[in-house]
Amino acid sequence: MIVVTTPAGQIGRQVLDLILDSGEPVRVIARDPSRLSPHARASAEIVQGSHGDADTVTKAFAGADRVFWLVPPDARHPGGTERHYLDFTRPACDAIKSQAVRQVVGVSTLGHGYQGKAGLLSAALAMDRLIEDTGVDYRALAMPFFMENLLRQAPAIKDQGTFFLANAADQSLPTVATRDIAAVAAALLLDGSWTGQASVPVAGPDDLTPAGLARVMSSVLGRTVSYQQIPVADDKAMMLRNGASEAVAQDVADMIEATNHGIYDAEPRDRRAAAPTSFRQWCQDTLKPAVQG
Numbered sequence: 001m002i003v004v005t006t007p008a009g010q011i012g013r014q015v016l017d018l019i020l021d022s023g024e025p026v027r028v029i030a031r032d033p034s035r036l037s038p039h040a041r042a043s044a045e046i047v048q049g050s051h052g053d054a055d056t057v058t059k060a061f062a063g064a065d066r067v068f069w070l071v072p073p074d075a076r077h078p079g080g081t082e083r084h085y086l087d088f089t090r091p092a093c094d095a096i097k098s099q100a101v102r103q104v105v106g107v108s109t110l111g112h113g114y115q116g117k118a119g120l121l122s123a124a125l126a127m128d129r130l131i132e133d134t135g136v137d138y139r140a141l142a143m144p145f146f147m148e149n150l151l152r153q154a155p156a157i158k159d160q161g162t163f164f165l166a167n168a169a170d171q172s173l174p175t176v177a178t179r180d181i182a183a184v185a186a187a188l189l190l191d192g193s194w195t196g197q198a199s200v201p202v203a204g205p206d207d208l209t210p211a212g213l214a215r216v217m218s219s220v221l222g223r224t225v226s227y228q229q230i231p232v233a234d235d236k237a238m239m240l241r242n243g244a245s246e247a248v249a250q251d252v253a254d255m256i257e258a259t260n261h262g263i264y265d266a267e268p269r270d271r272r273a274a275a276p277t278s279f280r281q282w283c284q285d286t287l288k289p290a291v292q293g
Contacts, residue, residue: 001064002189004028005051006072007044008035010148011107014182015068015189016040022190029060054091061099066189067092069106071127075239080247081123089127096134104131105188107181108140110174111258112199114266119254121263132197139188142201143181144174144264147282150213154290157217162226166235166253168260169211169227174203177282180275201267206279213279220283221291232256 002019006012007028013036019026020043027045030036036046049056051069061067069092077084096104109124118125128140153163167173184202188194208216214227232253239249 002026002066002068003060003064004044004068006070007040008032009070009072011178011181011185012068012070013037013040014179015185016044018182018186019189020044022186024190027060027064029056052088052091054094057092057095058098061092061095061101064099065102066192067096067101067104068185068189069104069131071107071124075242075244075248077248078245080245081120081251082126083247085123085127086130089130093130093134096131096136101136103137103139103189103192103194105139105141105185106131107185108142108199110142110144110201110203111263111266112140112142114258114263116258116261116263117254118258118263119251119256121255121258123251128199136197137195138197139194140199141181141185142199142267144176144203145259146181147175147177147204147277147279148286150287151290154287157221157225157287158291161224162228163214163217164228164230165210166230166232166256167210169229170209171260171262172207172265173210173213173259174207174264175213175279175282176202176204176275177277177286180204180277184275199267202275204275204277204279204282208279216280217283217287220280220288 002024004012004016004026007016007030027047029047029051031050033046033048047056047060051057071085071088074084108128109121111118111121131138157163210227214225217225236249236253239252
């Protein structure tokens with residue numbers, strides 16, 4: 001039995017679809033089962049509730065040997081991202097031990113080995129250590145910047161021909177498509193042979209800076225797209241205006257600073273599993289319809 005968390009989320013729903021297609025028995029944890037696809041509701045066993053709740057994860061993990069783990073974001077958490085990640089994951093760790101779960105695949109970040117403060121990324125790395133302390137066989141999917149994050153920029157690209165981030169224009173920003181994350185996660189969950197604990201760095205084939213991303217967008221969209229770097233302080237202020245807690249907004253600022261100082265390069269490039277989706281292909285398949293639609 002495979003348990004999938006966040007089955008209606010951006011990554012979790014794709015993992016779930018791949019596992020359902022395999023015919024393996026699957027159980028999902030869902031706050032709102034109505035958000036699941038009709039296929040998922042018909043084919044998966046559903047445990048309703050939050051996967052941050054002890055009773056819910058204990059029930060869901062009973063009789064299961066494999067788990068897909070992803071902590072959902074909480075921009076309003078007053079204690080910041082590390083408190084959120086660890087508080088959310090502790091009940092699952094207890095259930096992993098009490099229910100004898102054998103394998104866990106978790107969504108984490110590139111940057112294992114980075115020594116500085118990295119906010120949101122430090123929180124994900126702390127989560128990895130907490131799960132590893134249970135002794136379970138664990139694969140931490142070490143992810144860089146999600147291509148899908150740029151979909152929030154579609155209106156600005158359409159109306160202004162510009163996208164905005166706080167990342168340095170000339171600093172490499174590795175990217176990955178969520179469909180490739182899901183494919184790696186599903187393959188690991190369907191392979192019961194691996195043991196031990198390790199990070200699995202996964203990134204797309206490109207090594208582009210934000211300025212380089214703009215050039216690819218321009219080529220695919222057939223119009224000039226420019227990149228404008230905004231100050232980290234301005235990005236933090238925008239998060240606060242949108243309702244983020246001070247602690248979370250500062251963690252995101254620290255993450256951006258760490259990215260600008262090369263946290264994604266802390267793990268050697270030759271260890272990264274080459275995800276097949278190039279940034280150009282993703283722009284063709286996903287960004288272009290979003291901008292032109």
